[in-house]
Amino acid sequence: MMSDEVLDHLRRVVVEPDLDGTRYEMRGLVGKGGMGEVYRVWDRLLEREAALKVVEDAEGMMKEARIVARLEHPGIVAIYDAGQLADGRGYCVMRLVAGEPLDVFRRSDQGLGERLEVALKLCDAISFAHSEGVIHRDLKPQNILLGKFGEVVVLDWGVALKAGGGQGEVAGTRRYMAPEQASGAPADARADVYALGVLLEDLLGGLATQPLLAIAAKAKAAWGERYESVGQMATDLRRFQNHQSVSAYRES
Amino acid sequence: MFEWAIAEFRQSYAESLRWRLFESHDLIDAERPSYAELAERQGLTVATVTNHLAWARREVGRLARQRL
Numbered sequence: 630m631m632s633d634e635v636l637d638h639l640r641r642v643v644v645e646p647d648l649d650g651t652r653y654e655m656r657g658l659v660g661k662g663g664m665g666e667v668y669r670v671w672d673r674l675l676e677r678e679a680a681l682k683v684v685e686d687a688e689g690m691m692k693e694a695r696i697v698a699r700l701e702h703p704g705i706v707a708i709y710d711a712g713q714l715a716d717g718r719g720y721c722v723m724r725l726v727a728g729e730p731l732d733v734f735r736r737s738d739q740g741l742g743e744r745l746e747v748a749l750k751l752c753d754a755i756s757f758a759h760s761e762g763v764i765h766r767d768l769k770p771q772n773i774l775l776g777k778f779g780e781v782v783v784l785d786w787g788v789a790l791k792a793g794g795g796q797g798e799v800a801g802t803r804r805y806m807a808p809e810q811a812s813g814a815p816a817d818a819r820a821d822v823y824a825l826g827v828l829l830e831d832l833l834g835g836l837a838t839q840p841l842l843a844i845a846a847k848a849k850a851a852w853g854e855r856y857e858s859v860g861q862m863a864t865d866l867r868r869f870q871n872h873q874s875v876s877a878y879r880e881s
Numbered sequence: 882m883f884e885w886a887i888a889e890f891r892q893s894y895a896e897s898l899r900w901r902l903f904e905s906h907d908l909i910d911a912e913r914p915s916y917a918e919l920a921e922r923q924g925l926t927v928a929t930v931t932n933h934l935a936w937a938r939r940e941v942g943r944l945a946r947q948r949l
Contacts, residue, residue, distance in 0.1 A: 630884075631883065631884060631908070631910075632910050634910065635907075635908060635909070635910055636883060638907060638913070639883050639907060639941075640883075642907055642934075642938050643883070643907075643938050643941050643942045643945065644942065647935075647938070649916070685939075714935075715916070715931040715934075715935065717931075717932065717935035717936070717939070718935075
């Protein structure tokens, strides 16, 4: 029969990551995903809380960390540190974003204007990543947080890809996945445009008007019919916001 | 859950260094030695100790999840 102390220790080292040798102290689980777990930790050196993500694949974690570290943008989660835990797993430490997931926001009573602002901020962040040659490939409400200062922050770049890589690799979440991505064809920036189209529909819900539905439809169209870039989609959204005609919709 | 997973692990690896390290560190019901102390005691490097412990913990975790 094991003592409570031994059981507590096993829970900590077998279930939770072993943070011995790091400057972080465990504060609890934030969430679990297909790619790993995220914990709330205390950074003893800087005396602040942070989010620590742990995955089995230490090499993959470093790849993700390096990709995200390049993306310095208010709409992309800031990365502070990365490495390998004593238990062999990989970790990266990120800003702990205080806010609500997009899923909660879209079910709120926010009006069309606020929802469009969120969609545009999201487009800005993804457009920036694309300009740096990085495709997210797994945009979905759970990976997007709305911070307390009104910022929209894109998380979880675990299946992100440098443009031109990852041939034949199927990664992402079906509902938000472009058909070419689901079929294993190489994903380019238009795969994220597709996901943004689905997210736009999610965000607008019953508030969507014909031009907005047309924008979402063009973002979700077949590869050749789709917006070529997130910037083009954002332009249409801004034109709608300014009561101008949009390229995706012609009134008859 | 843990007791079953540990019994399974022990059955398969009772003679191994991994089990010895796991038993001496994670199952000890007294003051737990540091990785460095354990390494010195066993005549190993700290990296060898942490690598074997990591493997043992992952295996126990896998067995425990299997049980769930």
